[in-house]
Amino acid sequence: MLRTVANIIAAIAVMFLAFLGMVKVGxxxxxxxxxxxxxxxxxxxxxxxxVIDVIR
Structure with missing residues (x-):
């Protein structure tokens, strides 16, 4: 039971870090x-x- 909860928390953390990485790279x-x-x-x-003010 505890291992299942830890795996779910780890999966959510990995998805969150992946999302933050996509936002940062974007x-x-x-x-x-x-x-x-x-x-x-x-x-x-x-x-x-x-892009505003490109030609000067």
Whole structure:
């Protein structure tokens, strides 16, 4: 019984950490995307988020 509860808690912890990892990586990717558009590496038309003030 105790082992089953521990396995369930461990599974929930792993899913939570995986979700946090996806959020962190997604935020990093979108942050890097804005920098790439501003540096001219990426085309602003293909950006996921609108980048404001690209052309100066």
């Amino acid at each position: 935020g990093w990717y979108l942050d890097a995307e804005e920098r790439q558009v501003r540096d001219g590496v990426k085309d602003p038309r293909t950006a996921i988020l609108p």
